Amino acid sequence: MNKEIICIVCPLGCRMDVELDGTEVMAVQGHQCKKGPKHAEKEVSFPGRILTTTIKTDVPEMPLLPIRSNQEIPKDQLMACMKEIAGHPVKRPVKLGEPIIQNILGLGVDMVACRTMQ
Amino acid sequence: MITHDVDLAIIGAGPAGMAAAISAKEKGLENILLLERAEYPGGLLHQCIHNGFGLHYFKEDLTGPEYAERFTTQLNEMDLRLSLNTLVTHLNPDRSIVAINPEWGEFEVLPKSVVLAMGCREKSRFAVGIPGSRPAGIFTAGLAQKLVNVDGYMPGEEFVILGSGDIGMIMARRLHLEGANVKAVVEIMPRVGGLVRNEVQCLHDFDIPLLLEHTITEIFGNHRVEGVRIAGVDKDGKVMKETEKDVPCDCLLLSVGLIPENELSIEAGIELDERIGGPIVDEYLQTNIDGIFAAGNVLQVWDLVDNVTLDGVKAGTNAARFAAGELKKQPNEIEVIPGENIRTITPHKIVGSEDVEFALRVQNPIQNAELRIGEKTKKFRVLSPTEVVTVTIKPSEMEACRESGKIEVSCHERKE
Numbered sequence: 001m002n003k004e005i006i007c008i009v010c011p012l013g014c015r016m017d018v019e020l021d022g023t024e025v026m027a028v029q030g031h032q033c034k035k036g037p038k039h040a041e042k043e044v045s046f047p048g049r050i051l052t053t054t055i056k057t058d059v060p061e062m063p064l065l066p067i068r069s070n071q072e073i074p075k076d077q078l079m080a081c082m083k084e085i086a087g088h089p090v091k092r093p094v095k096l097g098e099p100i101i102q103n104i105l106g107l108g109v110d111m112v113a114c115r116t117m118q
Numbered sequence: 119m120i121t122h123d124v125d126l127a128i129i130g131a132g133p134a135g136m137a138a139a140i141s142a143k144e145k146g147l148e149n150i151l152l153l154e155r156a157e158y159p160g161g162l163l164h165q166c167i168h169n170g171f172g173l174h175y176f177k178e179d180l181t182g183p184e185y186a187e188r189f190t191t192q193l194n195e196m197d198l199r200l201s202l203n204t205l206v207t208h209l210n211p212d213r214s215i216v217a218i219n220p221e222w223g224e225f226e227v228l229p230k231s232v233v234l235a236m237g238c239r240e241k242s243r244f245a246v247g248i249p250g251s252r253p254a255g256i257f258t259a260g261l262a263q264k265l266v267n268v269d270g271y272m273p274g275e276e277f278v279i280l281g282s283g284d285i286g287m288i289m290a291r292r293l294h295l296e297g298a299n300v301k302a303v304v305e306i307m308p309r310v311g312g313l314v315r316n317e318v319q320c321l322h323d324f325d326i327p328l329l330l331e332h333t334i335t336e337i338f339g340n341h342r343v344e345g346v347r348i349a350g351v352d353k354d355g356k357v358m359k360e361t362e363k364d365v366p367c368d369c370l371l372l373s374v375g376l377i378p379e380n381e382l383s384i385e386a387g388i389e390l391d392e393r394i395g396g397p398i399v400d401e402y403l404q405t406n407i408d409g410i411f412a413a414g415n416v417l418q419v420w421d422l423v424d425n426v427t428l429d430g431v432k433a434g435t436n437a438a439r440f441a442a443g444e445l446k447k448q449p450n451e452i453e454v455i456p457g458e459n460i461r462t463i464t465p466h467k468i469v470g471s472e473d474v475e476f477a478l479r480v481q482n483p484i485q486n487a488e489l490r491i492g493e494k495t496k497k498f499r500v501l502s503p504t505e506v507v508t509v510t511i512k513p514s515e516m517e518a519c520r521e522s523g524k525i526e527v528s529c530h531e532r533k534e
Contacts, residue, residue: 013314
């Protein structure tokens with residue numbers, strides 16, 4: 001099976017034609033440096049993203065607290081995480097970097113505060 | 119009217135202004151006043167909750183609020199004076215400032231030096247001239263970003279986004295994550311306006327359709343947006359009528375570019391670069407008025423906040439050097455001439471005899487590029503109009519230019 005993966009390592013943005021056997025990369029074409037195949041490998045074996053979003057607070061003058069995942073979350077779990085976060089309003093005070101939701105959906109990833117809320 | 123005598127007044131406490139204040143203080147300036155229109159420092163960083171900030175400056179991948187807090191913490195620790203809820207209404211050629219806030223009413227600031235750090239603002243519907251009625255539901259992408267990320271409102275349910283700049287693409291993902299239906303991102307150019315990583319991680323990841331070489335020719339709806347008409351454009355940018363298609367939606371976001379915010383600069387008689395919209399500056403980031411410096415997006419719209427911070431550092435440091443009488447000017451000024459394939463470049467002139475850092479944007483994407491700055495050449499694998507490049511030149515590399523009073527900058531494909 002072949003899949004197009006755009007390399008995002010540099011602004012060149014090579015469109016790579018990646019030949020796959022299941023989740024194993026067999027061949028890569030269209031890249032212009034060795035970083036391309038490495039990126040393709042990662043996109044195929046663990047397509048993860050940092051999730052950044054907000055969570056409701058009990059503070060009227062700051063209704064939302066920005067939060068992020070402290071590690072990458074599998075791409076196909078991002079929407080499920082958004083649903084989970086919606087059900088957890090947060091109370092003040094909060095320190096920068098404090099875990100707001102630990103081990104979200106059992107993924108081993110914490111959602112942490114991106115700012116202080118006094 | 120209360121009058122404040124200060125060494126340095128900084129207009130705007132976003133990333134550029136905060137960095138300028140911290141650097142000026144580190145350089146020994148004591149009496150610094152930051153004037154900020156909003157009720158908190160940090161500027162737009164608070165609404166930019168996505169990551170990708172600080173990769174260059176901190177070598178870390180931070181979100182906007184995290185990046186801001188690094189600086190706001192430092193402002194507090196260094197005991198820098200910050201006047202919030204403060205609108206600057208006038209800037210005069212003698213550097214005096216008139217401002218207004220709830221605490222002091224209308225007041226005057228008499229600074230020895232000024233850093234302009236007002237940032238930029240978004241182009242609106244009228245800048246791109248979309249015909250049709252004027253219903254509710256048309257937002258600039260940044261305004262929608264504030265509503266969703268700071269205030270907690272969803273401005274609509276079904277979105278079309280015009281323009282594929284970074285904010286437009288980032289908002290497409292954000293709205294999708296919050297449960298909205300993003301029907302299309304429409305871009306008149308044959309390539310996205312923003313960074314490749316945003317095209318992949320914001321649009322492809324969520325299968326959000328991207329219509330390149332398309333535009334919006336009409337907005338429907340009287341009270342509320344009911345839809346838009348999307349059409350393809352030919353290679354000259356002309357609308358191809360036969361490709362028109364109506365797409366229902368209740369919200370249209372515009373991500374069609376940013377303009378440096380320079381009303382105050384104009385009033386003070388600061389000369390602007392018509393192409394960029396920001397002040398004409400020398401390598402110290404000093405404008406045509408001695409002691410008035412410009413930093414960050416008010417000078418030119420950067421892609422990365424890291425560059426905005428570096429601008430602030432430079433302007434703040436030089437404002438302190440100006441106060442100490444350390445900013446030396448050579449008798450012969452060198453004019454910077456943008457040549458082939460250069461869209462924008464700063465600084466516009468070279469007045470001193472120190473290293474000069476140029477920041478430029480090319481006109482068209484170019485592979486195997488060779489950048490020529492006077493006698494110096496530098497090779498790049500690729501240069502793209504979506505990214506500002508910075509190159510530093512030593513005074514010894516500009517000797518010849520000092521004779522002629524000119525330095526030309528151009529970008530060519532390498533012939534090998």
